[in-house]
Amino acid sequence: MVKGVIVLALLTLFSSCNSKEDAVQHELGLVYNVLRDADVDNFEVYSMNLDGSNKKNITDLHRVEWTYYSYKDTLYFISDRDSCKRCYFLYKSDFDGKHVQKVSDLELADSWMSSRNDGEELIVKPKLITKSTFYILDRNGNIVNRLDTGLLFAADPLFVNDGRQVVFRGGKTVGKNIDGFDEELYIMDSDGSNLKQLTHYPEEDTSAGKYGYRAGAPKLNPTENFVTYQSKQDGKYSLYATTLDGSKTWKLTENTQDEGWHDWSPDGKWLAIELFDDEQSQFHIGLMNWETKEMEILTDDTFKYQQAPNFIWKSRD
Template sequence: MKHQIQSTFSAALLLLTTSCLFFACSGKKETQYKIAYNVYYDTLNDDYEVFVMNMDGTGKKNISNSPGVDWMYYTYKDKIYFVSDRDTTHRMYFLYSMDADGNNVKKISNLRLEDSWHNTRNEGREMIVSGRVGGEIRQQLFLIDTETGTYEPFVQDTASSFSDPAFSPDGKQVVFRHRQQKRNYKNEKSELWLMSADGTGKRQLTFFPESDTSAEWFVYHAGPPKWHPTENFISYQSFRDGKYRLFAIKPEGGEAWRLIENTTGLEEDWHSWSSDGKWLTFGMADYSKGHVDVYLMNWKTKEIKQLTDSWQYEQAPVFVEVLQ
């Protein structure tokens, strides 16, 4: 009996140790997450749905369940924010929120949004978005009070385009995609720019290599930026040498570098960081076959795990905190 107990204990210890290799177990109580992601659910009816799953890829669940476009771009703690055309006409987007079970759906504001990532500061109370007013004022930055739904211009330069804004972790800066001449979209590349949170000091951060002629005008030369929560860099997607890759750059500027090592031959799709900076989730794609799946990386160990493999397009994952 003693040897049997020792054998059972050893097996349990081995299982715990193996699990800790990926999930980096420690004695400290760490933030727990689920992953929300977008699925091209019904291609014939242009139906996009928001799903959630556990960190190991189990428990996949459709939480939006609405015909039309529901696309999740951002989460704050346990709240999911998504753009939707559910109460309007096809692809006319407004901002909504819900919890990780798809309950408590709420329309946040009457500001019409562009198809763009967004971000918050001040404990989630203040959201920066790319929005539009009428037919002329488009791709401009606004601040939305997420509790009252009121909004105001953050910066308006109607000759230029602004999209995919993200506050720095301290809320004092904003990084965004920007093109100075909006109507010159086929010749001028959208790059990442930075400015102070008071709207001053705008400067260009990324510079797409002039020697790279593989990128058509419509691809991401510098894709939606993500500020790492604890390390001093900004990550983004860029089409280089004929493929999408994830890159990183310091907010002070300088040379960009490849964010991850990827020898699969797959392209790297949209990505997000966990709020503690310990996890990276991203898509990997074979665009020639129209297939994108969600992956998870332990940022410390660099181990990568594939989490999805069903619908053709499962992408743009974001972490949702699980309340303890």
């Protein structure tokens, strides 16, 4: 009996230690993009804690580095280091900017990305003459599959429904500078079949004009399973949401500032949002408690452009 109590106590202690270790390992931070020096076109990736403390430049190369996606403890970013100006290749690191590795020799377009199968496969937009194509890469950067969307333009692919489908931003011309672009969110199966339009920008609204977002890069709420996106409607950028079957679309938030690129925490409790004024004179990163809708601004005015936040585990799994 005594031996059993001792074993149980040891197991409890071991479990408690593991739980504490897991909690530390899975503590969340944020990474985001900063225009550090406009004169030399220098963009960097910064990291910070969820309370806004310990802001740190984790790329620091005086080149162009942008991040749009992290998975668990891995930060993915595109960079023109070791290549021509704005010729982007995919790299990865951790929250502290350490363990930098080049993921692939495939040149990429400037686009958001996502993953499936516990991070084993990434979906990206390559830089091709054909602007309607996505590639699926394995963890080593090898091309697993090619997806043709059937549209003339496609970007910002997002795996949904456990990787069985892809939501993306699509247009009916190759770019916004051509009349008839008609940008919307679309969904298709991960083999490229069953294309369906999800969003429908209000016909009477002219707020987005020719170059504003009618439907920006999609993000998935991981617990309530709807997709969110930025859209300029009624003269203001706000966040909107749509169900995965397109049957319901609604305005997500009621912030007074304009809202742009954003990300959901893995547990769906937090929403990190890029916030800015109508003149786009100052961009901040805000953190919203999704349950209470309370918002905290995490950045200061040191830099004008602070954009595209995404969540990341602060230490390795």
